[in-house]
Each structure stands twice: as structure tokens, then as C-alpha cells.
Amino acid sequence: MRRNRPAPLPGVTGVARLDRRTKNLTKRLRPGDIAIIDHIDLDRVSAESLVSAKVAAVVNVAPSVSGRYPNLGPSILVEAGIPLLDGVGGEVFSQVAEGDKVRVDGKVLYKGEEQICVGADQTVNSIEAAMEEARAGLATQLEAFAANTMEYVRRERDLLLDGVGMPEIETKLEGRHVLVVVRGYDYRDDLTALRPYIREYRPVLIGVDGGADALLEAHYKPDLILGDMDSVSDTALRSGAELVVHAYRNGKAPGLDRLERLGLDSVIFPATGMSDDVAMLLADTKGADLIVAVGTRFSVVEFLDKGRDGAASTFLTRLRVGGKLVDAKGVSRLYTARIQTWHIVLLLIAGLLAVFVALAATPAGQAWLEVVGIRLNDFIYWARGLFT
Template sequence: MWHDKSVAFRLVRKKDVQETGELEAQARVDRRTKNLTKRLQPGNIAVINHSDIDRVSAEALVECKPRAVLNAAKSTSGRYPNLGPGILETAGIPLIDDLGPEIMDIREGDILHIEDARVYRGDELIAEGTVQTEETIAASQEAARAGMSVQLKAFATNTMEYVEREQDLIFDGVGVPDVKTNFEGRHVLVVVRGYRYKEDLAALRPYIREYKPIMIGVDGGADAILEEGFQLDMIVGDMDSVSDKALTSGAEIIVHAYRDGRAPGRKRVQDLGVEHVVFPVTGTSEDVAMLLADDKGAQLIVAVGTHNTLIEFLDKGRSGMASTFLTRLAIGGKLIDAKGVSQLYRSRISNWQIFFLVVAGCVAIVAALAATATGHALFGLISTWFGDIVHWFATLF
């Protein structure tokens, strides 16, 4: 549990607005942000070591509603203009970064006390970092944009290296394992834990209900499918962010392995006693899911939450993101990216407006009937019928 004490914590959360408050709360600590968000509770202080906080991680943190986020690393390193710090600032969650590795020595459950950019445990000063504000985040973003040309050149180089290594797989399907799921002529929905994946998956309910596509969850995307109440047919990934519930749901398991055959996720599924197939390939797990569906004869592949811009590739934090670019080229017109479909159209008519419209329509009908002889006769019959019902209830008592 957490409680406030009389120590000032000052942070500019909105432009030209100075807020003064108190901040003391219980710490939750993990080097991996996506692991931390599974147990982070509202009111906790999140302690992470996350260079270049990405959008998905920031949105997951915001959902958990922590009192503050303490980052051992720089939240924006300058490598590219990542979106995470801005999302936390907009949500009003204090972010203190560049606290150094010593902040990770904090034990889970310790009560931390924050004053300005200094972090205390009791009377002991643990670390001091930099409070991120709207102004500092904007300055970091501007500096990071200047280095994007370097990232673009690195991405192009990585793409050529990937073509040399994996062209047989991408263009000819060499090395794709046999699976039990029958894809032939079916629609396939691939769900990745990416931007707005929950909203987009919910928006696709009518499509899913009508076409009943094969549902593939990429790591944490499998849990998103189950949370929406859909049947999960297959899980693809390195199994580091998917729940045991999803792994034991009866879905077919495809463990994504490195090209040399190493598969860190294999031990986990073996410990659960779950039957699985190992697919060694360079690139990302979402590429594996798409290439597998394409090779096995899927008619259409619908992707939710996947990555398709340079910023998103860099947000993913993998040098192998060029594989996603080439995978999309190979699949071609068979792939439909449904990311952002929930933003495509939003009704401008609210539920209250619809309610009042219905009421107004009913009033108009009643008024029209009241002006006719037929309407008078109808109201008389309704009045008599209602009186009979009242009389019947009265006789019961």
C-alpha cells in the first residue's frame, strides 16, 4: 500500500502550469517493461531500465496508472524520435529518467520517496535523474529527428543482408514447417501487441463473426484474442509475453527460433507439456505468422497491431525489422493491414442523441394519432385494457 507524506514533488505536467504535490509509494521493479506491466498496480511507482521508451510500452504503463515512472536509462537516447515519453507526459504520469543502474537495486515492494528528481528509500538517497517535462521531451524529439538519416541507412543495409540470408524462405517457402491447422482458402487474422491493437480487434467483430478467420496471436496478441472472447487457433512467437492460459488453451503452438536453431521459448512450452513446432527463421514473429499463413494457402491475411513504418520498426527495437518490410512485399495483395481501423470512422451521433430522437419520434406519433378519430378509438381501447390489468392486480390483494 502507499500513502503521502509532507514532502514536495514538483513537476511541470502541462505547459505553463506548475504543480506542487507529494509523492511516496510502493515500488515495482523489472528490467523489462512488458513484464512489469503484468503486475504493476494503480498507485505504484514503476522502476524500469528502458532506453527509448516505445509507444506500446508507454500505453501499457498508462493503463496501469502508476504514480510515477523511474527509468534507469535515458527515455530518449537520441537514436530516433520515440513516442513513449510524450504519451506518459500527456497522461500526467511523472517520468524521471537517466537515474543510473543503481536504481535497479531497489527491492520489489520498497517504499520510495521522491523529491524533485531525487529518489529516496527512507533517508537514503538512492539516485538522482532528470524530470521529463513537455519542454524537455520536445527538445529531445527535435534532436533525435536529426539522426534519422543514420537509422534509414542502417535499415537499408539490414534489408540487403536479410535478402541474402532469407530469400529462399520469403519467396519460395523453403524451410516452412508442417502444421496441423488447415489454412487452404481461409481468411487469417494475425494479432500483434502493437498500436491500438485492442481497439482495432474490437472494431473487427462483425468481420470475425461473418468470415470466421483463423485467429493467430503473436505472443501477447494471443491473450488479446482470448480477452475479446474469440477462439484462438494458433500462437506464434518466442513465448516471452504470452500467458500460460493462452499456451494451454488448445491452440497450435509455433515457437519462433533463431536461424541457428536456438529457441529460448521452447523450454517454457516443454515445461507446460504443450505440443509445439519450432520454426527457425531470422526476423520477427509477426513475419513468421504471415509467411506461414501465406505458404499454407491462406486466401487473405488481415493484420492487426503490426509494424509498417520506420518509427514503428525502430520502436520494436530489433535490427531484423527489415524482414517485415520484405515479408509485406512477398505477400503482396493478399495482406490487408487493419491497424487503425477503429479510427477510420467514428459515429458523430451520441447515444443520448439517438435516445432523444426516438423519444421525439414517439411523441410525434402519439400527437398525430390524437388528432384523428381512429387515434381516439385506439387510445380508448388502450385505456380500457390498462384499466382491466389494474383491476386484475387489485383483486389479487
């Protein structure tokens, strides 16, 4: 007698993966997992990482849209068809363990038959409504951004204006093009579009933390790796690139311990701000002719999407670097690979070879080549007579 299988439970079921830092969690995620995060105002890069990991659902302890500014992450998740259960509260971290099988059904998170927590089931319409409210409050965030910018100027005036505190590095940047790669917005597409530019100009390749792995994935070897070393692989660190540890202004460098355990030499660069901004300041101070940025932020919303503290250094760094800085998308749109002389030579050789093969394949052509061979021998004999 055939037994009836129990009807599948409603909602989405998967293995729970938890971390209060989304960046750390994405390294452990597997397709079909349910990601439990604590990420207020979910940003675009984090959302794209969750989508790339092919999670079954996302449960956020904090509000994915707080209303402070129109952040970009929630709509990316929902448009990808990933359920987003929002604002469930921090107790979930004590009620669910890594590896537990959980289920998201509408506004509720279950573990087995037990209801763990209730939150807001975000949809396209709810997110769009929240975005409209957030846009109304954007002016307040810009005021806070401006205040934080002034504080950053006060702390880093000497570094910004005079380059005081720049470390001595072995990688030569003076008079070179420099490509600063961050594993951020559209970095894969940008690196693909820049292949002709990289092949022709051979820029110095700087990987900012995980940007070094992005370069390796694209089959490039980084010349220099800069960052706090928390999201770059051991493989990239051992690739032979020069290592610059981004430290706090007081000199404390948490990433230094990791490099020492790996037996790798490094240079310490104490500075406030984001590591990609510090990399641009380093390239500018060391005399780079052009700085091409891959995966970085350029719009106001993207600045705020990183948080006000990071946005201050980003904005002022672009003022400092000025006309040297070009976004990767601009380079790929404006740059056209030049035809080199050796390209033309190879084309001519290939054409002559094709003609020779065509002539050798016909009786008339063979006779003509024989006559040419005789005339060539006569010329060589005559030329030798001139020198004997």
C-alpha cells in the same frame, strides 16, 4: 489534545517494482507503483502498458530519448500525467529492492530520507525539444536500417523467396482469411471494430505470443499461437490452439521447455526476425487469401520504435506478402457487413407476427382472422380432394 499530522512529503510516493525488461515488469505492476526500468528509447507499446498499469511514476536507468530517432513512448507517459525521471544510472538496481517504498520528487529518487539518484525530470517541453533533435538524425537511422535489411535478406533469402524451412502445421490456411493479432498498437480498438468482419468471414485466428490472450479477452478462441512463448498465459496455451514455437535460426527454442513442462505438443519454426512477421510469412506460404494485421507496425517511426533489428524483418515481410496484407484499421473503415438472406426472412416473420398480434387485439381483427381460418380450412379440404 489533537496531534498535528506531519505534512506529506513532496513528490510521488509508491512501492518500487524493478525489471530491466519492461515487458516483464508490466505483468507485476499495481496501480500506484513506481516502475524502475532500463529502457533506452522507450517505445509506444511499453509506454501504453505502463499507463494501463496506472503507475505513479517511472524511473528509467537509460535515456528515454537517446536522440537516435523520434521514439513515441516518453510523450505518452508525460501526457498521461505520469512523472518520468530519466537517465538515473544503473546503480539504482543495487540500491533499491523490489517492494521498497520510494519517492520521486522532481529530479531526485528517494528511499526514505536517503537520496538514491538524480536524473532528468522530463516534461512536455523537454521531450518535444529532444524529438526535434531526433528528427534531424532520422536519416542516419534509416541508413542503418537499410544496412540491417540487406543483412536480413542475406540470412533469410531462401525463407523469404521460396518458403524454405516452413513447418508443417495442421491448421488449414489455404483459401482462408487469416487474422494475425499482436498485443501492440491499438489492438483492443481494432478487435472491437473488426467484430462484424470476424462474424461474417470466420478468419483463422493467429495469436502472436500475448496476442493469444488479446483474443481470449475479446471472447475469441485462437486457432494457432506462434511466438517464443514468453508473454502468453498458460490459459491461452491450454486453449486448444495449435502451437508453433518461434526458434532462433540455429534451432534453439527457449520457449519449448515451457511447453514441455505443461505437457503441450508444438511445432518448431526456426527463423530470424519478429514473431508477427514470421506469422505473416507462414500464412502467406500456406496459401491464405487475405492477411489482416491487428496491433502491428506500419509507419517508418513505428518500425524504428521496435529497433532496427526487428524493423528489417517487418519491412521485408510486407514486401513479400504484398497485396494480401491489410491493416485492421483499413478493414474496419472499408468493410460494411452484408445483409444476409436469413436477416430478411427474420424481419418478414417479425413483421407478420406483429400484424397478427395487432389484429387479434381488436374485435374486427378477430372476426377477420376467423374468416381467414375458415377459408384456409376450405382450401386444405379442397387440396386433399385432389390427391384422394
